[in-house]
Amino acid sequence: MLEEKLESLGDILRSLESVLIAYSGGVDSTFLAKVAFDVLGDNALAVTATSAIHPSFELEEAVKIARKIGIKHEIIVAEALDIPEFPDNPVDKCYYCKKELLAKLKKLAEERGIGNVIEGSNFDDLDDYRPGMRAVAEAGVRSPLQEAKLTKPDIRKLSRRFDLPTWDKPSFACLASRFPYGQKITREKLEMVGEAETFLRNMGIRQMRVRHHGTIARVEVTEEDMETLVQNREQIVAKLKELGYSYVTLDLQGYRTGSMNETL
Numbered sequence: 001m002l003e004e005k006l007e008s009l010g011d012i013l014r015s016l017e018s019v020l021i022a023y024s025g026g027v028d029s030t031f032l033a034k035v036a037f038d039v040l041g042d043n044a045l046a047v048t049a050t051s052a053i054h055p056s057f058e059l060e061e062a063v064k065i066a067r068k069i070g071i072k073h074e075i076i077v078a079e080a081l082d083i084p085e086f087p088d089n090p091v092d093k094c095y096y097c098k099k100e101l102l103a104k105l106k107k108l109a110e111e112r113g114i115g116n117v118i119e120g121s122n123f124d125d126l127d128d129y130r131p132g133m134r135a136v137a138e139a140g141v142r143s144p145l146q147e148a149k150l151t152k153p154d155i156r157k158l159s160r161r162f163d164l165p166t167w168d169k170p171s172f173a174c175l176a177s178r179f180p181y182g183q184k185i186t187r188e189k190l191e192m193v194g195e196a197e198t199f200l201r202n203m204g205i206r207q208m209r210v211r212h213h214g215t216i217a218r219v220e221v222t223e224e225d226m227e228t229l230v231q232n233r234e235q236i237v238a239k240l241k242e243l244g245y246s247y248v249t250l251d252l253q254g255y256r257t258g259s260m261n262e263t264l
Contacts, residue, residue, distance in 0.1 A: 025062025028120035098132035
């Protein structure tokens with residue numbers, strides 16, 4: 001079954017002939033870039049967008065991995081905070097962000113003579129609240145992983161086979177996902193969250209979120225990392241207070257994707 005999905009993905013990409021890939025350096029887009037390069041060679045271009053909602057380490061990793069794959073890679077600026085609707089943090093902010101990004105990618109593809117823009121949503125994403133998918137549909141952008149019915153576990157397994165460093169990379173969403181809907185998103189708040197998560201990451205905690213509730217930092221980690229947080233609580237509290245938080249809390253439910261959607 002997995003081999004059939006991989007073959008289907010190759011057939012889809014081959015039929016497109018030339019592609020520009022929305023490439024973040026995450027698990028899904030890296031795998032898509034790898035297969036696209038294997039199938040299409042120099043007719044595949046990976047493009048990474050920079051914005052205040054993406055921490056710098058993500059861009060650095062994306063550059064390194066693209067170099068490892070061998071695919072052509074370009075970087076563009078697509079600042080989410082410049083989109084009028086985005087900073088107010090509506091429930092469909094991802095739609096506006098994705099719409100703006102895809103418009104830039106389609107324009108770049110046209111300039112480069114590339115026939116198709118593709119992105120890395122996988123088959124599991126159909127089960128989650130993802131308003132950005134509306135923008136994908138409106139823009140006529142293809143989602144080959146979804147079309148080939150490749151799930152996240154499928155992609156991780158195949159990524160390991162292909163020796164991609166992202167095969168066990170923790171799930172990561174843009175920093176704007178750390179804010180309750182309706183709470184204003186600013187560059188300063190994004191920097192607070194980014195620095196807090198970098199601090200925890202440097203402690204060896206790979207999968208985490210620092211949810212920003214005004215003066216409260218609600219930290220989500222996996223169950224096995226909760227002990228690490230408790231053991232280092234004084235150091236963590238001191239650092240996050242230094243960043244501007246008044247209170248630091250540990251979410252006993254632990255890490256989970258889309259926890260801000262639980263209020264919808």
